Amino acid sequence: TQLLEQSPQFLSIQEGENLTVYCNSSSVFSSLQWYRQEPGEGPVLLVTVVTGGEVKKLKRLTFQFGDARKDSSLHITAAQPGDTGLYLCAEPQGGSEKLVFGKGMKLTVNP
Amino acid sequence: GAGVSQSPSNKVTEKGKDVELRCDPISGHTALYWYRQSLGQGLEFLIYFQGNSAPDKSGLPSDRFSAERTGGSVSTLTIQRTQQEDSAVYLCASSIQGTIQYFGAGTRLSVL
Incomplete structure (x- = not known):
């Protein structure tokens, strides 16, 4: 099972x-998902990145997928109190898509 | 509501007792997942159900943990002879296979 390191x-x-959070692995990601979880709630999917070098934007959030698909970053511009929460990266694995x-x-x- | 519903939202139990946690998935979702979120370990996969296929139990930490899904809908996660290390938030998610997983708010289990 691949280990995902966040920092x-x-x-x-x-x-x-502004802030940036990173998600890294020693192995290639098949695809990568970013979630936000607020206290007392379950994680909510923000974005899925699939292609190396891909950049996706969601309002003030910018998601990048490394060219080699071993790393990803989430950049938040002009953070607001409503951005408070736990940010998780996750990789679907196997045919079951378990995360x-x-x-x-x-x-x-x-x- | 239209989301994943979990009950109870909080459960306090004594060490050695059995507990049952319930998950009502989104109607029409064929896949159902259980995860556990604890302070030290983060969010970990426990078990996965898809339709009538045999469940993927590869994430269950011990034989004290079991889960069933009746009629392809509601699921129950059972923990027997609870231990203090079982204290965590247990999250359920459902999806149409291969698509976005929608999570419930979880059951916070405290074992005293």
Whole structure:
């Protein structure tokens, strides 16, 4: 089973700052998903990246997939308190599409 | 509601007791997954059901854990003789095979 390493594990920033969270592996990802989880809720899918070098944007969130498909990043521009949560990367594995998750990055955006 | 529903939302039990956790998937979703989220280990796959196929139990941590899915809909995760290390949030997700997994809010299990 592939291990997904996320960094940083914790981040506390002020409203308006930018941030980047990384997800890395020693093996090639088949595809990669990014989720956000708010306290007391389940994870919610933000985006799926499939092609090496792919860039996807979701409002103030920019997702990149490395050319070699071994790494991915999530960049948030002008963070807002509503961005607070746990950001997880995950890879679907096998025919069942069961997900292997990184340990996540806990983001706190202070007003 | 139209989402994945889990019950109870919180469960406190004593060490050695059995517990049952319930998941109602989104109607029409053929695939159902159980995951466990704990502080030290993050989010881990437990078991997967797809239609009438044999479940993928490869993530169950011990034989104290079992799950069933009746009529291709509701699923129950049972933990026998609970231990303190079983304390975690148990998340259920459902999907139409090969597509987005939708997660419930989870059951927070505390074993005293």
